[in-house]
Amino acid sequence: MPDLDTLPRPDLDALYDPPAERIQKAVLDRLIDFHRDYLAVATFFCLATGSTRGLDASPRGGPPGFVQALDDQHVAFADWPGNNRIESLRxxxxxxRVGMLFLFPGLDIFMRINGRARATTDEALLARLAEGGKRPKTATVVAIDEVLFHCGKAINRAGLWRADRHLDRAALPTPGRMVESLNAAAQGRSVDAAAAAQLDTHYSHAVRHNLYG
Structure with a gap:
């Protein structure tokens, strides 16, 4: 295994050109109409947070506009049930400090928001962010430091939206198989295929139907 401390370090300024002036000017400290247009259709982003406990990148999704602009310098979103690790909130x-990276299905562009955030139980905000007939337990409000669009080369390198790049579920271990294998290893027994199938049935139902707790 490589020792990270002994790997040669790059001279970044020698290897990479500085960003073009138009790129630098496109980084703003507030939302303008373009950003609001994209927020109105946004259905997915990844939230980056950190602390002395470590770092976390958490997926967040919802119907179009689930991240709401409160004003030109603040956005808010609900926290919905996941695996209950709640690392972002902790x-x-x-x-x-937070980073938000938005993906837009079918488009080769990202939008990024960097800022400072606070979790809240403000009743009016929770009511505003309700989905599926449910009110979230908490919401997160982000004060924007930077908002920018990011080119979609990574999307096209990955072929992310191409149907021929979609994965065959049968080609990889299922969630139930992985959980049962870990349980079996911890208990010193063989994998129970029936238990794995039962876990998969539960998982498949939960991720499609138990979206709001």
Whole structure:
């Protein structure tokens, strides 16, 4: 295994050109109409947080517009049930810095928001962010430091939206198989195929139907 401390370090300024002036000017500290247009159709982003406990990147999704602009310098979104690790929320108690990376299905462009965030139980905001007839337990409000669009070369390198790049579910271990294999290894027994199938049935139903707790 490589020792990270002994790997040669690059001279970044020698290897990479500085960003073009138009790129630098496109980084703003507030939302303008373009950003609001994209937020109105956004259905997915990844939230980056950190603390002395470590770093976390958490997926967030919802119907178009689930991240709402409160004004030109603040956005908000609900926290919905996941695996209950709530690492993002716990990180924010110690370090309020966040990064948001939005993907737009079918488009080769990203939008990024960097800022400072706070989790809240403000009743009016929770009511505003309700989905599926449910009110979230908490919401997160982000004060924007930077907002920018990011080119979609990574999307095209990955062929992310191409149907021929979609994966065959049968080609990889299922969630139930992975959980059962870990349980079996911890208990010193063989994998129970029936238990794995039962876990898969539960998982498939939960991720499609138990979206709001």
């Amino acid at each position: 990180n924010l108690e110690q370090d309020d």
